[in-house]
Amino acid sequence: MTVPWSGAMDLHVEGVRKTYGRGSAAREVLTETSVTVRSQQFVSIVGPSGCGKSTLLMMMAGLLRPSGGQIRLGERVVDGPPVGLSVVFQDYSRSLFPWMTVRRNLAMAAAAYKLPKAELRQRVEHALVSVGLPGSADMYPWQMSGGMQQRVAIARALVVEPTVMLMDEPFAAVDAQTRADLEDLVLRVRHEYKITVAFVTHDIDEAVYMGDRIIVMAAGPGRVLAELNVDLPRPRDQVETKLDPQFAELRSEVFRLVMRPGGVKSTVG
Numbered sequence: 001m002t003v004p005w006s007g008a009m010d011l012h013v014e015g016v017r018k019t020y021g022r023g024s025a026a027r028e029v030l031t032e033t034s035v036t037v038r039s040q041q042f043v044s045i046v047g048p049s050g051c052g053k054s055t056l057l058m059m060m061a062g063l064l065r066p067s068g069g070q071i072r073l074g075e076r077v078v079d080g081p082p083v084g085l086s087v088v089f090q091d092y093s094r095s096l097f098p099w100m101t102v103r104r105n106l107a108m109a110a111a112a113y114k115l116p117k118a119e120l121r122q123r124v125e126h127a128l129v130s131v132g133l134p135g136s137a138d139m140y141p142w143q144m145s146g147g148m149q150q151r152v153a154i155a156r157a158l159v160v161e162p163t164v165m166l167m168d169e170p171f172a173a174v175d176a177q178t179r180a181d182l183e184d185l186v187l188r189v190r191h192e193y194k195i196t197v198a199f200v201t202h203d204i205d206e207a208v209y210m211g212d213r214i215i216v217m218a219a220g221p222g223r224v225l226a227e228l229n230v231d232l233p234r235p236r237d238q239v240e241t242k243l244d245p246q247f248a249e250l251r252s253e254v255f256r257l258v259m260r261p262g263g264v265k266s267t268v269g
């Protein structure tokens with residue numbers, strides 16, 4: 001049931017708008033927005049609080065309907081959660097079921113795929129190895145640190161062998177060291193599983209470090225302000241990449257864009 005990878009599986013956001021509320025309470029939070037996330041590309045999305053990043057991501061995930069325009073994954077219009085698409089949220093403590101073992105949490109994510117038992121078991125084990133948690137299948141989330149729980153959330157996204165992974169500020173709740181580890185983990189698994197990634201973050205350094213491209217959004221109403229290519233060599237390295245003059249240039253450019261009037265809370269430090 002998993003969608004096989006194909007070069008045609010680009011994610012297209014085409015003239016999408018979103019209005020919340022009706023009548024006099026209606027508010028357009030995202031205006032005419034078009035973005036293409038190429039197959040196997042890593043696209044970072046940054047912008048001020050409230051500019052509609054999560055709204056855009058939820059529409060990409062098929063969890064929210066656009067008020068106008070359309071979203072396509074390959075040739076298919078996204079009108080519900082597509083097969084082969086996973087979402088990782090910031091709040092792992094609310095996205096994992098605490099009363100279920102790690103194995104059951106992962107298996108739940110693949111329930112709709114109706115995999116044979118042996119294959120499901122093998123995928124769960126493989127996903128846990130990929131996130132550096134082999135042998136943890138029988139633990140409960142509450143027995144784990146925050147960083148470990150977010151690894152489980154990532155493993156859960158991997159169990160469906162996704163072609164696309166959408167991540168909404170996935171590391172905002174963990175400490176700096178864990179955050180760096182998880183960044184590198186995501187870069188590694190995205191390469192291993194050949195996944196297309198759209199990654200929302202408030203952290204400009206993180207956006208540059210992770211991305212092949214950065215989409216900078218503006219608020220009032222939300223829209224795409226700029227798109228920048230990141231040509232930093234891969235594999236990225238937490239020390240070497242950040243010492244690259246190109247990194248510093250891009251970081252400043254994105255920072256300037258998001259700090260324009262109507263701008264942003266950022267975590268550039």
Ligand SMILES: Nc1ncnc2c1ncn2[C@@H]1O[C@H](COP(=O)(O)OP(=O)(O)OP(=O)(O)O)[C@@H](O)[C@H]1O
Pocket residue numbers: 020021029047048049050051052053054055056
């Ligand atoms: N279900 C909803 N009903 C009404 N308004 C909403 C709803 N969800 C979000 N909004 C509003 O839409 C705007 C965009 O919200 P969204 O969460 O997409 O922005 P964001 O850029 O992800 O913000 P942040 O960076 O703070 O997470 C905000 O003003 C928010 O209050």
